[in-house]
Amino acid sequence: MAKLTINEDACKGCSLCTRVCPKHILELNREKLNAKGYHPIHCINMDECIGCASCARMCPDVVFTVER
Numbered sequence: 327m328a329k330l331t332i333n334e335d336a337c338k339g340c341s342l343c344t345r346v347c348p349k350h351i352l353e354l355n356r357e358k359l360n361a362k363g364y365h366p367i368h369c370i371n372m373d374e375c376i377g378c379a380s381c382a383r384m385c386p387d388v389v390f391t392v393e394r
């Protein structure tokens with residue numbers, strides 16, 4: 327069971343992580359703006375996350391914390 331924590335306010339909306347997630351569960355939240363004024367990343371189906379940490383390795387802004 328993986329636990330993904332997302333620090334939304336650290337996200338700059340670059341979308342790099344959305345391309346590397348093997349489960350395609352990361353999307354920019356177009357309905358929200360974070361503290362920096364970007365549409366932040368969110369996870370559309372937390373139950374599908376396998377904890378591979380590809381997103382955490384890819385993100386230049388350390389938005390993700392993955393615990394397994």
Ligand code: SF4
Nearest residue numbers: 347375376378379381
């Ligand atoms: S840990 Fe892996 S499966 Fe989970 S959101 Fe990140 S890239 Fe996707």
Ligand code: SF4
Nearest residue numbers: 337338340341343385
């Ligand atoms: S890679 Fe990081 S900064 Fe870029 S969209 Fe994903 S979470 Fe946001």
